[in-house]
Structure formats: C-alpha cells, structure tokens
Amino acid sequence: MRALRLLTLLVPAFAFAGEVVTLPGGRFAPLFGLDVGQSAFPVGTFRLDVRPVSRAEFAAFLEGNPAWRKGKAPKTLVDERYLATFTPAKHPAGPVTQVSYFAARAYCAAKGGRLPSTLEWEYAAAADETRRDASREADFAQRILDWYGQPNREGDLEQPGSPRNVYGLEALHGLVWEWTDDFNAVFVSGDNRQDGDTNPKFMCGSGATGSARREDYAAFMRYALRSSLTPRSTLPRLGFRCAYEVNP
Amino acid sequence: MNVVILSLALWSLTTALPEEKALLTEPPLVPPAITRTTPARVKVELEVIEKVMQLADGVDYTFWTFGGTVPGRFIRVREGDTVEFWLENHPNNKLPHNIDLHAVTGPGGGAASTFTAPGHKSRFTFQALNPGLYIYHCATAPVGMHIANGMYGMIYVQPRTPLPKVDREYYVVQGDFYTDADFGQKGLQPFSMKRAIDERPSYVVFNGSAMSLVGDRALKAKVGETVRLFVGNGGPNLVSSFHVIGEIFDHVYPEGGSKAQDNVQTTLIPAGGSAIVEFKLNTDGTYILVDHSIFRTFNKGSLGMLKVEGPGRKDIYSGKELDDVYLGDESVATSIKATPATTPLSGIKPDGKALFLANCSMCHQAEGQGVPGAFPPLAKSDYLANISNKKRGDLVEFVLRGKTGKVVVNGNEYNGVMTPVAGLDDEKLATVLTWVSNAWGNSAPAFTTDEVKKLREALPEVKATPNGHE
Numbered sequence: 209m210r211a212l213r214l215l216t217l218l219v220p221a222f223a224f225a226g227e228v229v230t231l232p233g234g235r236f237a238p239l240f241g242l243d244v245g246q247s248a249f250p251v252g253t254f255r256l257d258v259r260p261v262s263r264a265e266f267a268a269f270l271e272g273n274p275a276w277r278k279g280k281a282p283k284t285l286v287d288e289r290y291l292a293t294f295t296p297a298k299h300p301a302g303p304v305t306q307v308s309y310f311a312a313r314a315y316c317a318a319k320g321g322r323l324p325s326t327l328e329w330e331y332a333a334a335a336d337e338t339r340r341d342a343s344r345e346a347d348f349a350q351r352i353l354d355w356y357g358q359p360n361r362e363g364d365l366e367q368p369g370s371p372r373n374v375y376g377l378e379a380l381h382g383l384v385w386e387w388t389d390d391f392n393a394v395f396v397s398g399d400n401r402q403d404g405d406t407n408p409k410f411m412c413g414s415g416a417t418g419s420a421r422r423e424d425y426a427a428f429m430r431y432a433l434r435s436s437l438t439p440r441s442t443l444p445r446l447g448f449r450c451a452y453e454v455n456p
Numbered sequence: 457m458n459v460v461i462l463s464l465a466l467w468s469l470t471t472a473l474p475e476e477k478a479l480l481t482e483p484p485l486v487p488p489a490i491t492r493t494t495p496a497r498v499k500v501e502l503e504v505i506e507k508v509m510q511l512a513d514g515v516d517y518t519f520w521t522f523g524g525t526v527p528g529r530f531i532r533v534r535e536g537d538t539v540e541f542w543l544e545n546h547p548n549n550k551l552p553h554n555i556d557l558h559a560v561t562g563p564g565g566g567a568a569s570t571f572t573a574p575g576h577k578s579r580f581t582f583q584a585l586n587p588g589l590y591i592y593h594c595a596t597a598p599v600g601m602h603i604a605n606g607m608y609g610m611i612y613v614q615p616r617t618p619l620p621k622v623d624r625e626y627y628v629v630q631g632d633f634y635t636d637a638d639f640g641q642k643g644l645q646p647f648s649m650k651r652a653i654d655e656r657p658s659y660v661v662f663n664g665s666a667m668s669l670v671g672d673r674a675l676k677a678k679v680g681e682t683v684r685l686f687v688g689n690g691g692p693n694l695v696s697s698f699h700v701i702g703e704i705f706d707h708v709y710p711e712g713g714s715k716a717q718d719n720v721q722t723t724l725i726p727a728g729g730s731a732i733v734e735f736k737l738n739t740d741g742t743y744i745l746v747d748h749s750i751f752r753t754f755n756k757g758s759l760g761m762l763k764v765e766g767p768g769r770k771d772i773y774s775g776k777e778l779d780d781v782y783l784g785d786e787s788v789a790t791s792i793k794a795t796p797a798t799t800p801l802s803g804i805k806p807d808g809k810a811l812f813l814a815n816c817s818m819c820h821q822a823e824g825q826g827v828p829g830a831f832p833p834l835a836k837s838d839y840l841a842n843i844s845n846k847k848r849g850d851l852v853e854f855v856l857r858g859k860t861g862k863v864v865v866n867g868n869e870y871n872g873v874m875t876p877v878a879g880l881d882d883e884k885l886a887t888v889l890t891w892v893s894n895a896w897g898n899s900a901p902a903f904t905t906d907e908v909k910k911l912r913e914a915l916p917e918v919k920a921t922p923n924g925h926e
Binding site: 289291348349350353354356357358360383423425428429431432433435436437441442443445446 | 572573
C-alpha cells in the first residue's frame with residue numbers, strides 16, 4: 209500500500225506516461241479452447257495499455273518497489289537473466305524486456321491493473337488498422353509472419369513503431385512477445401504433431417480438438433512461445449502491457 | 457567365443473559406460489567412422505540459431521538452424537550407445553524450438569522432452585537401438601514452418617558391424633523453400649505460408665543453398681576412390697528423385713536402412729527420410745548431383761557437383777571422339793564467316809555476371825565451361841565467336857523461349873533441352889547477353905535494351921504461352 213502511494217507520487221515523473229484505451233466487448237474465436245459446437249467466447253469490455261510497458265516506466269516502478277530490482281528480486285520469482293541488460297537510460301521509450309511473469313504482475317497491480325488474459329490479448333491483437341478481427345485474413349497473417357521471419361537485430365527495441373490498430377493499440381505484433389495472465393492455461397504440446405490429439409490434461413473442456421484455425425501460423429507461434437515459458441522466465445524479447453477493469 | 461560375449465555383456469551391465477562427447481560436423485563433412493567396439497555414453501550438444509544466410513546468389517533468407525548451418529550438424533553414434541542429448545536455444549532467438557530425432561525410440565522422438573524457450577537448454581537421454589541413417593528436425597508449432605526454414609539434419613547410428621571402409625564420406629540434404637518471389641529475386645525473401653501450404657516451392661536446394669555444392673564448394677574425390685554419400689531429404693513437402701549424372705550407384709541402402717540394393721540409377725528419398733549411396737569413381741570429370749524431378753534442378757537450384765580428379769580412363773569413357781562440322785543447320789555453318797572483331801564495349805554492366813550466375817550457370821557452369829555431353833560451353837565457344845545478326849535474334853529466342861534439339865559447339869553435338877528463363881526484362885536480357893558475349897575472351901557488340909526489345913517483338917508468335925507460377 210505504501211508502495212502504491214509512493215508510486216502515485218512518481219507518476220508525473222514518468223517520461224512516457226502510459227496511454228490507455230477502452231476496448232468494447234465482443235465475441236472472439238481464439239486459436240485454442242473452443243468446445244465442439246462453440247463458435248466464439250464472449251469478451252467483456254476492458255481497458256488496455258496502448259504500448260508495451262517502457263523501460264522508463266519500469267525504472268520508475270523499481271524506484272518505488274526496490275524489492276523488484278535486479279539482484280533483490282527473490283530467485284523463486286525471477287530467473288538468472290532477470291533485467292540482465294536493463295538500462296533505462298538507453299532507449300527509455302522502448303519496451304522493457306527480461307521481466308518475469310511475477311514481476312509483470314506486480315507492476316500491473318501497482319498501477320491498479322492486471323495482466324490481460326490470453327483471450328483479451330488475442331482479441332485486441334486480432335485487429336489491424338481497419339478491421340476488428342483480421343485474424344482470418346491472409347494479408348494480416350503474412351505481415352505478422354514476416355516479423356517472425358526476421359532475426360532479432362540490435363536496435364529493434366528502440367521504440368514501438370507499428371501503426372495503431374482500430375482500437376488505438378500499438379505494437380501488439382512486430383516488437384516483443386507479451387505476457388498474459390493465463391499464459392500457461394493452453395498448452396501447445398512440445399510436439400506439434402500431437403496437437404490433433406484430444407488431451408484433457410492440456411485442454412479445457414471435454415471434446416476440445418486442437419486449434420480453430422490450422423492456417424493461423426502466427427497465432428500458433430504465440431501459443432507455442434507462451435507454452436515454452438515458466439513464470440520465472442525472462443526473455444530478451446518478452447515484455448508486457450497491463451489491462452484494467454472499466455470501472456476500477 | 458561364447459565366454460567372450462557373455463563377459464562383454466556382463467561388463468556392460470556392471471560397469472558404467474565410458475563417456476565421450478560427440479564430434480559434430482558441418483555439411484558436407486561427416487565425422488570419422490567410430491572405431492569403438494563397445495557401447496559408450498555419448499554427449500551431444502546442439503545449439504539452435506536463427507540467422508540470415510544465402511539461399512541463392514544474392515538471395516537472403518532467415519534460416520532457423522541446428523548449429524548454424526542447413527542442414528544441421530551431422531551426428532554420428534554407434535548402435536547400442538546411450539546418447540545424452542542437449543538442445544540449447546540461443547537467447548537472441550525469437551522462438552521456442554525442440555528436436556525430433558528419427559533415431560529415437562520413444563514418444564515424439566524427443567520433441568516434447570526438448571521443448572525449449574529462447575535462452576534455455578534442455579536435456580534428454582535415449583538409447584540408439586536401431587542402426588541406420590535418420591533425419592532429425594524441429595517439431596514445434598507450426599511444425600511445417602520450422603522445417604521449411606531449415607530445421608533439419610541427420611544422425612547416423614553406425615551399425616555394430618560397420619559398413620565397409622570407403623575413401624570419402626559426404627553429407628547432403630535436400631530441402632524445399634517457400635518465398636513469395638520466384639527463384640532468383642534478390643534481397644531478403646520472407647517465408648510464404650501460402651506457397652508452403654500449396655506445396656509450390658520457389659527453391660529446391662541441396663544443403664540449404666543453390667550454391668552450397670558448386671564451384672569451390674563442390675565435393676571432391678580422386679579417380680579410383682570410393683565415395684559414400686549420406687543423403688537426406690528434409691522436405692518439408694517434396695520427395696526427391698536423387699541422381700548423380702554420369703554415375704551409377706554401386707550400392708544403395710534405400711531409406712537409410714540395412715539392406716543394400718546394387719546398381720541403381722536414381723533412388724527415391726521421402727521427405728523426412730534418407731538413403732546411403734556408394735559408388736566407385738572409375739574416371740575423371742564433374743558429376744552432377746540432382747533431383748531428377750528435373751525442373752527443380754534447372755529452375756529451382758537442386759544442383760550439386762562432385763569433381764573427380766586424376767587420370768581419365770579412356771577405355772571406360774572415351775570423351776569426345778568425333779570432331780566434325782555438322783551441316784544440318786546451314787545458318788550455323790555459314791554464319792561462321794570471319795567478320796572483323798569488334799572491340800569490347802564500355803557499356804558492359806557488372807550486373808551481367810550476377811544475372812549469368814543466377815540464371816545460366818546452373819547448366820553452363822560458373823566459368824561458362826558447360827558440362828560435356830549435357831550443356832554446351834559459352835566460354836571459348838565457336839558458337840559465340842562471330843555473332844551474326846541472325847544469331848543475335850536466336851540468342852534472344854533461346855533465352856526467352858528455350859531451345860530444344862541439336863546444337864553444335866566446338867564440333868560437339870548437344871541434343872538437349874534448354875528451358876526458358878523467366879524473369880528477365882529487356883534490360884536485364886540485354887545486360888546478360890552482352891556480358892556472356894564479351895566474357896571469357898568472347899567479343900561482340902553490346903546488346904542494347906532497344907535491340908533486345910525489337911528482337912523479342914520479332915519472335916514468332918507462340919500459341920500457348922508457357923505458364924508462370926501464378
């Protein structure tokens with residue numbers, strides 16, 4: 209609580225204060241999880257950060273929450289690479305990475321929010337500049353795949369550069385992977401060829417049979433990446449953004 | 457004898473296996489044969505690296521690799537060995553990866569046990585129960601894309617009784633690649649999901665590049681030697697009709713198995729499968745490795761070379777025996793009239809060489825020397841010595857329309873098929889023709905874009921245009 213108050217004091221000092229937009233609810237069919245006969249899940253109205261949390265924003269959080277600093281954070285909550293190359297002064301507007309699930313959750317909680325659910329994240333990320341759900345459009349998928357097909361380069365993380373989608377959100381694709389609150393709720397099994405099997409241990413709901421869209425390679429990769437993580441994991445290309453209830 | 461076997465068995469039960477680290481090799485090299493006669497615990501470390509490399513001359517592609525090469529490092533163990541396998545995913549990589557080794561007995565071939573996030577490493581252990589030559593590959597979702605980006609290689613489980621010694625062993629793996637642009641488009645070419653699903657590759661190559669086994673990088677051997685090729689097919693889609701032009705495989709172990717077939721011309725290698733082929737080199741020359749689904753070789757890059765040096769055996773292959781003028785084509789014969797040599801022009805663009813290498817060198821070879829009996833030479837070629845006006849038109853036609861039937865060059869008759877070359881506009885065609893007709897001591901006035909345009913427009917009409925890719 210004290211930390212929260214301290215943070216509130218620090219907010220005006222944020223170099224890049226987070227912009228937030230409200231997403232209207234709707235229905236969405238994610239890659240995994242639908243029951244037989246079910247065409248979509250309802251998604252409630254929620255608010256989401258326009259950009260991934262920046263290094264400057266995370267640095268301000270560390271000021272108020274020294275327990276999360278590199279070397280201070282408990283080893284049960286972060287792995288060895290936590291904030292390993294973190295230098296807020298360098299590219300302060302760029303997304304913070306090398307942050308564990310626990311650290312990301314703590315940050316969002318301190319901001320009065322939470323991590324988005326996978327369903328909310330995928331719902332938001334299915335939009336492009338003109339369509340709310342472009343997830344079945346070939347041109348949209350190919351654009352995302354083109355990013356996955358580029359190797360990481362020095363300087364890629366300097367700043368979010370992608371155009372805003374119809375909700376006003378930036379850089380959901382093409383910059384970093386992002387944590388979701390239930391990232392490990394759906395497992396792409398380590399072996400892709402078993403995805404066709406019904407696996408009650410991995411799939412919610414009986415009778416779930418693999419993915420809804422076999423051709424959505426970009427979504428497969430996101431689910432695969434999430435499945436490879438543990439909550440302590442920190443990756444050089446894994447960041448996060450926060451979600452908020454509409455009436456907090 | 458029985459006592460020896462029994463005591464060996466007891467020894468292996470009661471004693472910890474000796475440990476060793478596997479020596480892994482980059483293609484086309486193969487680790488030396490294992491001389492051990494008892495099992496060992498072998499540690500294998502393989503690192504996944506996502507990196508840009510050349511798919512063809514001037515064509516870049518983001519490969520996902522096992523060890524930084526396509527195919528990945530060659531692994532050699534012995535039947536009965538216990539293999540401690542480490543998969544390391546480099547921290548700079550974007551994606552999680554894993555490995556399914558077809559040599560593994562167990563669920564997924566190790567895939568689920570090696571599922572590894574970037575910046576992590578995984579370990580699992582298996583016993584190499586079955587001898588043979590096996591593909592390994594990544595099986596992470598979407599599995600087809602991981603394979604299409606180059607994530608495959610081979611592991612050889614050497615039988616307890618090894619195959620006979622040979623002079624040289626090499627490692628060759630075919631793979632198909634999918635880019636939006638057709639073969640030869642320069643620059644970084646992204647993966648095309650659509651073409652991959654449609655199974656319409658733009659590249660079919662050996663060892664990850666159209667250039668991996670040509671020129672200086674050709675496989676080498678000497679007359680009288682025996683060669684064993686460990687050949688695989690990573691796929692992801694195509695099946696290979698593997699053939700070596702000018703050789704007959706003395707022995708083939710089809711599908712990488714234990715029984716040999718003798719005297720084979722072409723062997724079928726399934727996607728995710730292999731073959732071991734052996735042959736003795738009886739005479740000298742350049743032998744061409746191809747996928748005999750032959751458009752892949754001429755138009756998509758599946759061409760490698762084995763250069764064999766040493767004294768030729770004229771009794772086995774005579775070489776050119778007849779050197780005579782062929783009078784069947786008057787225009788060719790009469791056009792060899794001497795005309796004053798023209799000085800080479802200043803307008804020769806360096807792009808010509810790149811265009812030549814990308815479009816012509818697969819058949820006519822990098823130095824224009826051609827392949828005896830198959831593709832006529834362009835270097836030191838009497839056909840290009842004095843180019844008449846009619847022949848300037850012929851050259852444009854050959855490139856754009858292809859050429860079927862007899863051609864006589866330096867007295868040698870060639871009776872083959874030249875396929876049309878796609879993707880050359882008038883300017884590029886003029887550039888490459890000018891370069892070819894002035895390289896290697898050839899000399900002719902430059903082809904201008906205007907001239908090529910006129911010559912193209914003067915070509916006889918064709919009823920059905922050969923279809924492009926779209």
